[in-house]
Amino acid sequence: MAMLFSKSRKLINLKTKIGLLLSPNMATPFGILGLNNHPHLASFRFESTKAQTQLNPMHNIIDHHSQVLNFPGGEVKFTSNLNIIPETAEERVHCYRVLDDDGYPITNDFAQIEKEVAFKIYTDMVTLQTMDTIFYEAQRQGRISFYVTTLGEEAINIASAAALKTDDFIFPQYREPGVLLWRGFTIQEFAHQLFGNKNDYGKGRQMPIHYGSNKHNYITVASTVATQLPQAVGAAYALKMDAKNACTIVYFGDGGSSTGDFHAALNFAGVLDAPVIFFCRNNGFAISTPVTDQFRSDGVVTKGQGYGIRSIRVDGNDALAVFTAVQEARKIAVSEHKPVLVEALTYRAGHHSTSDDSTKYRPATEIEWWRTARDPISRFKKWIEREGWLNSEAESELRSNIRKQVLQAIQVAEKVEKPPIKDVFTDVYDVPPANLQEQETFIRETIKRNPQDYPTDVPL
Template sequence: MLARAVFVGFRTTNSFQWTKRLLSVTSQVFQSSSKDDAKGEKVPFPGATLSYFTNKMQFIQSIDPIPTYRVMDREGKILDPSQEPQVSEEFSLKIYQNMLTLNIMDLILYEAQRQGRISFYMTNYGEEACIGSAAALDNNDVIFGQYREAGVLLYRGFGLDEFMNQCYSNEQDNGKGRQMPVHYGSKELNFQTISSPLATQIPQAAGAAYALKRSSQKNCVMCYFGEGAASEGDFHAALNIAATMTCPVIFFCRNNGFAISTPALEQYKGDGIASRGIGYGIDTIRVDGNDVWAVFNATRTARQLAADENRPVLIEAMTYRIGHHSTSDNSLAYRSKTEVEYWKRLDNPIIRFRKWLENKNWWNEEEENKFRTEIRKEILKSFSRAEKLQKPSLTELFNDVYDRPTPNLIAQKQELKRLIEEYPENYKLNKFKNEGKDL
């Protein structure tokens, strides 16, 4: 009865607001001229924004293309000085060095998977500029990521050892070896653990944002996903909830052109993903996703709208996925090598940002070579440390599932112990911490 009472009360409140809005709109309609030469009588119906009647029948399929906001051209030159962010050399170099670190770490871990040393990996090639979004957030803003947010975590302070431990699923892995590689998470850094099912994090982000709003905490939720995830029903449910409940959430879509092997042209016909935000009544912007400062500026303003005014925002970052979707994919089966090389040369976000830094005299080739050499050594040392560690204890399969072990979990644990004792040759227990002795 309590749930029903709350629900009815909510409807009553909305009904009052709806009636107030209708009376206001109707008043405007009758106070203004009901006719003019170009447009007919205004429409007071409550189900849409104030429209007007017309005697011309016209089906609308599209409107003017949504513009793509950028700050720098491909040579790293600022197009409009008023749009150049006023940031320090230290701040800028942190972003750039994180982009380089991410790029080199991707190369090492990708090759490690090809050598059979880890089971799976996903690179961020071509999408490194999205780190600019992390730089625009507050550390208390909650992040829901998808598969290519390693750069966001890197910027927040996720260590190289933490990346390696997770990808190796060893005893130091924060997730206790329960997740696939690149499914990172960090409670300390307000980064919700990534899950494999596509788009599930989008409605979760809307709900978390509503909770932030109810707590009166002046922070927002940032939710990352690809354009492929926007084809899921979860995307539409989340945007509708966020819009109607005015939730402080930023939906950040990395439109990299492909949902695994499906090109965008086969996913949807409309004007990208940004047009959907407008359809839901959400503040929306499309940005050049290979331009760090365009991403940074847009996210910084979006955060103000979300955190200060409880307004959901959709950012569509237009980019291109240079690498394969994952180590389980061969992108040459559905796109040409020439196409990939074209984008790699034409619009490399790292090269563009480096040119901007060099124009400022904040970076040069000597510093570039020195940093690349040093960070590669650090990554390889971390990689080596992680590889030598054991897997988590087998008991971690059963811990933390419930507050208290349930009868079926206890039975499963006993069954595993029995199987190990009966068939010891099938279990390489020397790879696990405590070698299964604590079962």
């Protein structure tokens, strides 16, 4: 019997191989990776586990080139080759790009954009850059306590926002004020939040740059890393259950992908088909930790497929590429009720925050090169100039006007009094419990006894 079995095996070809999970051939025109390219994998969920064929070794090995068993999760083919999936693909996942460094389109495969939208994208990127420069200086002058810039990541902010609809919910990290700017949040509203005065919607209870706006469907920023990811998935699932023509988008950095919340959120979204866009701005550093010390995978984009989520890698310094990628991702999320992972490759051209000195962990020359040679605003400017939508005179006037607006907003915001003491204890309970009432009484009495230790512009 053993001899017969051996001879029979020689009569057939048993060289079926396990394909690489991340073959470049899986890319669509937009670079989307995922199950749609493999129809036999797209609808395996909840199928019966009944075997397609009986597992009689003699019968099946002689009559069939490959064996298929419907395991829990879907059909799986057998192979006699011991083929371990490599830790990385032979080639890194490609990065979708539209404009080269000189602002010339390298493809016609991108979302067409009207003059008004293109000009607003440029205007808001310039506004965001100007805000960062002046607010950063204000912090250094001691006028505000903390600030985070988006230098080098303006295209990620503005272009992604331009591709969304106002009914879509934004779950930011802390480097996406441009999304709020695009939706109509004014420079003055930004300044009120930074100064934590009584016109701040958070009533002075959040750190600076922790913006939030119900009006603009922009969920208030939280300092804790990646907690917004599972929240965004839950909100997206609610939109799906309510049959809303909308999705959620959640922003996070490469460091956020090292948290448990990231993996839980992707699995949650993949299993429930939640209409959510996971937008990772991979700027190379989680504060001072480089990506090489965070993970061994090919960035973040490859993690999506492990959870059954279509993914795309995009040049985060290319506004047209970001706009196109997010627009395509939104179509998938809303029309198919499917999650999409977008990884935008970029570089943080500023410090992590005003509490950081990034020259301690990366060369100053490297920072300067990215800030100048790969500036997303300059690249987009060259393109709209060639389209005839901007000239040097108009740009000079634009920058001058924005600078005046930001300086005026600071002067107004710092003169507005702070929220009253009572606001520290409101908005959580309908009726404050006894312990909070005791704390409020205690702080009021303490301030009255020691007024010199407390700011005079905080009303009792």
